[in-house]
Amino acid sequence: MQGPRQLNRFIFLFFLMAAxxxxxxxxxxxxxxxxxxxxxxxxxxxxxxMTEKSFPRQDPLLFTSSGYAxxxxxxxxxxLISGIEKNSGLYSLRFFHLILGFSILGLVWKISARFLxxxxxxFNACLL
Numbered sequence: 001m002q003g004p005r006q007l008n009r010f011i012f013l014f015f016l017m018a019a020x021x022x023x024x025x026x027x028x029x030x031x032x033x034x035x036x037x038x039x040x041x042x043x044x045x046x047x048x049x050m051t052e053k054s055f056p057r058q059d060p061l062l063f064t065s066s067g068y069a070x071x072x073x074x075x076x077x078x079x080l081i082s083g084i085e086k087n088s089g090l091y092s093l094r095f096f097h098l099i100l101g102f103s104i105l106g107l108v109w110k111i112s113a114r115f116l117x118x119x120x121x122x123f124n125a126c127l128l
Contacts, residue, residue, distance in 0.1 A: 019123060026105065031098050039081075039093075042074065046082025049075055 041061060048060055049072070059070045072078075084092055105126050112125040 015119065015123065022123075022126070026101060027098065031094055033094065042078045043082050043085055045072075046075075046078035046080070047086070049079055050082060050086075 044061060048056060055072050055075070057069060081093060081096070084096055108126050109122060112122045116122050116125060
């Protein structure tokens with residue numbers, strides 16, 4: 001018959017293995033190639049914003065956008081990823097994606113500590 005100490009150790013080890021499994025799956029998922037259609041568009045607009053140091057009056061990548069003034073609401077992100085790609089290459093964007101994803105998981109874990117006492121519930125909050 002198992003005592004309460006062995007049962008608590010078993011639950012802790014199970015939780016630790018589950019957390020490790022989730023971290024491995026997250027790392028595998030986040031380190032995949034960037035699969036968005038507009039990544040290179042954001043890179044080019046970021047490059048244009050860095051070289052011209054102002055917002056273009058028209059979208060320079062659209063041929064049929066005469067008179068259309070775009071709203072650059074993603075300018076900081078575009079400059080950030082363009083700078084990362086320019087200094088470290090395209091492969092570093094995958095690493096940035098991985099670091100950003102784990103930072104978000106850490107932030108969810110930290111914020112959930114204020115509202116959820118149980119480690120199991122905090123773990124499930126990170127899974128969501």
